[in-house]
Amino acid sequence: MVDSGATSVFIHERIVQDFKIPTIKLDKPKKLRVIDGREIDSGMVDKYVQLEVEIFGHLEILSAYVVNTGHNDMVLGMSWLKCHDPTIVWKKGWVTFNSEYCRNNCLQHAPQVLAGKTPDLELKAAGILPELYKLFADVFTEGEIMELPPHRPFDISIDLKPGATPRHGPIYSVSVKEDEELMSQPSFLRVFTFCSGYGGVGVGS
Known part of the structure; x- marks a missing residue:
């Protein structure tokens, strides 16, 4: 969710737990207050994650504080809006990534996110994986699981008996x-x- 009332970027702790995303401890825990000034029920914010996030071809690496974000999996606040400066048509619910920063850092064209359409959102733990495992970082992305691996010489064959009826x-x-x-x-x-x-x-x- 894009929220101009939020100061930073937040990710739901449930998402972090379900996908086993590695977390990084904050040197100094921070207080997080809701719109009426109250501190959030979950207490101090003491950890964050680093993620590679892709939305309709818009690719970036961002840091997100781990908190209970209610019904939203992720909240993109003012720090994200200021950085990417997307064009937003509020009446139609359109978000277009066409800023100079995005053209130089996040994409090769300007994708448009339309209201009511589920974005192609892909989260990957990036940048914090040990070098040994970085080769396999995209194993569980949708592009990988939707395709069968190519045939190889060591594939096991299933030889059927001619004329046999199972x-x-x-x-x-x-x-x-x-x-x-x-x-x-x-x-x-x-x-x-x-x-x-x-x-x-x-x-x-």
Whole structure:
């Protein structure tokens, strides 16, 4: 969320925990106050993270304080707005990254974020990974998991017997929660037609 009323950049502690993002301790914890002057319920802010953040092709490395940001995963406040100086059409909810800073540091073209459209937001722990692991930093990004690896000489082959008929296997049901999770990942679902004998999961229509 872009919030001109916030002074800095904040990320929800739940996101940090769920994605196991390494945190960095602040030398001196800071007080964080909400709009009416009260200190936040979670107490002093004592850690932050360094992230590589990509939004519709706008790529940057930023630091974000770890706090409870309520319903928002991340809050981009005034320090971020002053740095990137995006063009915002408030009436239509459009944000365009076209400042001189962004053209020189964050992108090769000026992407536009439209209201109501889910941004292609990708968070990666960057810059703080040990050198040994930096080669694998993008293993879990969407671009990697949506594609199968290329065939290699040491691939294990499955040799079928000519003319053999596979045995009929059982159909396994799933719970409502499992069904919802499957349907939330449509890009991973493929339709196949088999005569019989395959291990599968029955998903209700």
